Amino acid sequence: VDEVLAHALVEAPVAIEWTEADDLASQPGASAAAANPAASEVPTAH
Numbered sequence: 001v002d003e004v005l006a007h008a009l010v011e012a013p014v015a016i017e018w019t020e021a022d023d024l025a026s027q028p029g030a031s032a033a034a035a036n037p038a039a040s041e042v043p044t045a046h
């Protein structure tokens with residue numbers, strides 16, 4: 001597999017360092033919760 005990737009890729013991939021804050025920010029609704037923290041206290045009816 002390494003040989004195939006070496007021929008297929010233009011350059012070697014670079015690892016991305018993720019933090020817990022990055023993970024939380026990527027979750028759906030993260031921007032709404034950050035803008036209105038009280039909104040997260042209200043239960044959502046489904």
